[in-house]
Amino acid sequence: MKQLRIIGAVCTAVTLASAGMASAQSDGVDHAKADAEFAKFRAEMEDSNPAELFELKGEELWKAKRGPRNVSLAESCDLGLGVGKLAGAYVQNPRYYADAGKVMDVERRIVWCMTEKQGFQFADIAKQPFSKGNYTPEITSLVTFVAGHSRNMKFAIPMNDPKVREAWEIGKEITAYRAGPYDFSCNTCHGSDGKRIRMQNLPNLGKQEGAYKGVFGWPGYRMTGGVMLTSQWRMNDCFRQQRFPSPKYASDTVTYLLTYMTGTSNGLIYKGPGIKR
């Protein structure tokens, strides 16, 4: 019943939202007003956060014995705080995992557990790793479930770990790297205060406040499109707009960017899984 109510609220919001969005960009839509309307719906929907649906699905997937080895993630997957430990795990990743020899963000770590512990094939997970239309990948629900156990906790990336520190430094350098047909780096749009593309505000990733804006609400349910999306997707779509080729799924480049942004946000409160316009 609660689910029905949520879906109803979401449908209404999405219909209204897409009516507002359809003519956006070029023909006299009052974008400031549209933003305010989105904010209103977001506030109203907080009580029936659609991310909860994906958390429920993720919980089933986390607890079920699955994969060729028929083990559950709950009994095999260590997100840095001990096998199966969830409280605060999302806000303490990315972190270094000695068993993998890599710094990993939560999504990448769950993928690692699915392949190394449950025996799934990486290529199958990476084929369509992000939500599209009515399709939500299992990994997205799993990440949303894990993230829900860090709601309203402070980011606490272990920056004293030299491996994490190095990932942070490399991530910072990646944001400055200009290439491609338009000479864009991340910083072209996200390197100074108060900038917009059209009416879209652009956080300055070089400052804590801006880096925080980039990570505090993901994974997020997008009202436009009606899909649940993760930080991995967010980084992927930035590279699309940068006119770059596509980062491989669960690669160092994306982990390092997330380390840079999340590490810079240490001490601030994680608000996801949330709702995005």
Place this chain on the structure above:
Amino acid sequence: MTKNLILAATAAIATLSAMPAFADATTRAKAIETIKRDFEPRGQADLDRLAEDGLQAICNRTNNDPKGDIVKVLEADQIAGIQYPADGKLMGDWKKGERLAQSGRGFTWSDKPGLPVGGNCYNCHQISPKEQAFGTVGPSLYQYGKQRGNTPEMQKYTYNKIFNSKSYNVCSDMPRFGHVGALKPDQIKDLVALLLDPESLVNK
């Protein structure tokens, strides 16, 4: 003796203060190595897009602020590659320019290759007062021509700036629309008119 100590201390301080710069270069090398390893082609976006051209490489290594004669050489190099419309005129149709300025299409992996590429102008600039949904990454261009006039020199400067923004500011944030073949000379002409034609809404 004291003098030698002071010299040694000075040298040590100099070494220490040089270290962050050295560390930056190492980290940058690691960042580039990581990027080269981590991408795959998608749609029209091939891996060759990850390679820096000479100008990008210099901007990347100077925090977008190269100094000295190299700047003049690079800018002259960019200007040398500019192509002009066949009829020699640099101002076209400002209304066509406005339509082109509105479109942000082009060059992403989700854009169909071959479609006309947009000017992307409103993504970053205020231009016509009729369009309120403008970006602020670049400066406002409202009343651009009214403030500057439309002398042949101003037409040429404006044309060159759109064809290759790096002609006058070697690490400009703006793409080199003509240089990379996103916009053709006749399209750039229309954008010049949008900014400089006294009839354009930009200058009303």
